[in-house]
Amino acid sequence: MIIQHLMNYAVEVRGLTVVRGGRAVVEGVDLVVPAGTLVGLLGPSGAGKTTLMRAMVGVQRISAGSVTVVGHPAGSPGARPLVGYVTQAPAVYGDLTVRENLAYFASILGVSGTRVGAAIREVSLEGRAEDRVGNLSGGEVSRVSLATALLASPPLLILDEPTVGLDPLLREDLWSLFARLAAEGTTVLVSSHAMDEARRCQRLVLLRAGRVVADEAPTALLRRTGASDLDRAFLQVVRQLEQPG
Amino acid sequence: MSLRRTAATAWRVLRQLRRDPRTLALMMLVPLVLMALLRYMFNDDRSVFDRIAPELIGLFPFVLMFVVTSVAMLRERSSGTLERLLATPVAKLDILIGYALAFAATALVQVGLVLALVLGPLQVTVRGSLLLIVVFAVLDALLGAGLGLCFSALARTEFQAVQLMPALVFPQALLCGLFVPRSAMIPPLQGLANALPLTYAVDGITRAASSTAFGTELLKDLLVVLLCWPLALLVGALTLRRRTP
Numbered sequence: 001m002i003i004q005h006l007m008n009y010a011v012e013v014r015g016l017t018v019v020r021g022g023r024a025v026v027e028g029v030d031l032v033v034p035a036g037t038l039v040g041l042l043g044p045s046g047a048g049k050t051t052l053m054r055a056m057v058g059v060q061r062i063s064a065g066s067v068t069v070v071g072h073p074a075g076s077p078g079a080r081p082l083v084g085y086v087t088q089a090p091a092v093y094g095d096l097t098v099r100e101n102l103a104y105f106a107s108i109l110g111v112s113g114t115r116v117g118a119a120i121r122e123v124s125l126e127g128r129a130e131d132r133v134g135n136l137s138g139g140e141v142s143r144v145s146l147a148t149a150l151l152a153s154p155p156l157l158i159l160d161e162p163t164v165g166l167d168p169l170l171r172e173d174l175w176s177l178f179a180r181l182a183a184e185g186t187t188v189l190v191s192s193h194a195m196d197e198a199r200r201c202q203r204l205v206l207l208r209a210g211r212v213v214a215d216e217a218p219t220a221l222l223r224r225t226g227a228s229d230l231d232r233a234f235l236q237v238v239r240q241l242e243q244p245g
Numbered sequence: 246m247s248l249r250r251t252a253a254t255a256w257r258v259l260r261q262l263r264r265d266p267r268t269l270a271l272m273m274l275v276p277l278v279l280m281a282l283l284r285y286m287f288n289d290d291r292s293v294f295d296r297i298a299p300e301l302i303g304l305f306p307f308v309l310m311f312v313v314t315s316v317a318m319l320r321e322r323s324s325g326t327l328e329r330l331l332a333t334p335v336a337k338l339d340i341l342i343g344y345a346l347a348f349a350a351t352a353l354v355q356v357g358l359v360l361a362l363v364l365g366p367l368q369v370t371v372r373g374s375l376l377l378i379v380v381f382a383v384l385d386a387l388l389g390a391g392l393g394l395c396f397s398a399l400a401r402t403e404f405q406a407v408q409l410m411p412a413l414v415f416p417q418a419l420l421c422g423l424f425v426p427r428s429a430m431i432p433p434l435q436g437l438a439n440a441l442p443l444t445y446a447v448d449g450i451t452r453a454a455s456s457t458a459f460g461t462e463l464l465k466d467l468l469v470v471l472l473c474w475p476l477a478l479l480v481g482a483l484t485l486r487r488r489t490p
Contacts, residue, residue, distance in 0.1 A: 020490055057332050061488045075487060081334045091325030095264040096257070107253035108335050132264075148329070 010187035016065035038182035043207035084149030094134035119147040195230040254343025276305040299454035306386035314393030352386030377453035391477030398484030417443035445469035
């Protein structure tokens with residue numbers, strides 16, 4: 001029963017605090033993400049989105065609390081094959097081609113070479129597969145980075161600002177991809193500071209100054225705040241919090 | 246540890262090197278030019294060049310591999326690819342040994358070129374075993390690569406990485422007996438020289454060049470170099486942190 005209960009959450013964060021440079025960047029965060037959902041992690045720059053995501057991947061040194069992903073402690077050998085992580089700055093090799101980058105990570109992850117072509121198609125980079133990553137545009141490079149995370153079809157994808165700098169059409173394509181992956185059972189956690197994109201998420205987690213200030217479905221958030229769009233809803237939430245008493 | 250991941254990493258590093266023809270040309274040509282330069286600097290007294298040529302054959306690959314690996318590792322750290330790799334099931338030693346294998350292969354080519362120049366046009370006669378010279382030269386390159394991997398953790402910027410060379414390699418080169426015989430140094434410096442791995446690397450190649458006999462001194466040199474290399478890799482592995490602040 002307990003195992004069953006744990007497995008239904010792709011991410012379980014309990015009392016997480018991360019102190020960096022003497023300052024709490026993430027403070028007492030509790031958060032659960034049910035498996036197979038598309039969740040948006042929103043908040044202004046400096047709210048702690050990246051730090052929280054790094055803690056879920058297990059590359060962040062934490063001060064207190066616990067993070068469990070897909071039933072394993074974050075960053076443990078059991079968890080690492082189950083989490084696909086895309087950093088904000090695209091972490092790929094500029095002097096290799098798109099295909100060479102993916103082929104390398106495919107052998108590291110132990111997935112078959114046929115996944116390389118599939119991952120390239122998923123991010124619509126078929127036309128640039130043989131080009132060196134260093135010659136691609138910023139948006140294309142970040143899609144190479146995303147394709148790398150898709151290679152092993154992990155049950156949990158943690159994507160840090162994957163749509164920054166992309167043209168609206170491409171952004172729409174990527175959000176459709178995220179929604180499709182979630183429908184197929186992958187848990188997708190996407191951070192963004194662009195609120196308008198967030199309506200595609202099933203759930204929104206609003207982060208401000210290292211704390212979770214809202215955690216609900218976009219429609220529920222709009223209804224509760226009575227705001228006409230998510231940007232205003234976020235403002236509303238923050239104002240409510242800052243009102244004395 | 247996995248053979249597949251280690252081999253994939255070695256191939257990837259070699260491929261990146263091939264994409265950088267300028268670095269490759271510098272790695273291969275600089276030792277040749279320096280060798281020829283020294284040969285004609287000591288034009289009047291051939292015995293000097295005959296004595297130092299084997300030492301230089303050991304020293305060049307060591308210095309070069311130290312610089313190349315420390316910079317390559319720093320790039321891997323600062324580009325975020327190292328963090329991405331460490332978030333996968335890869336073992337730290339897969340990465341380090343992959344690097345070492347790629348640079349050992351490069352060193353083998355470099356040593357071959359230097360030997361061809363020294364034994365051919367520069368007409369140095371070697372009384373010892375050619376095979377042992379090659380073995381020591383490649384081991385020296387591996388040692389340089391190992392120390393470069395391990396000390397690259399000390400550098401946060403490329404400026405610092407480049408400064409590691411004069412800081413860590415010059416003292417070893419000065420004390421190894423190339424400039425002044427170690428027996429002529431004051432005892433504290435002799436003691437220091439005996440504690441530095443390059444001393445054994447250069448000593449070994451000099452012995453291998455001077456006689457075909459495989460004595461205990463040569464065996465000692467070989468063992469020290471053979472032990473220092475994995476030690477450097479292990480320390481290097483300790484500096485690769487999956488979790489960072």
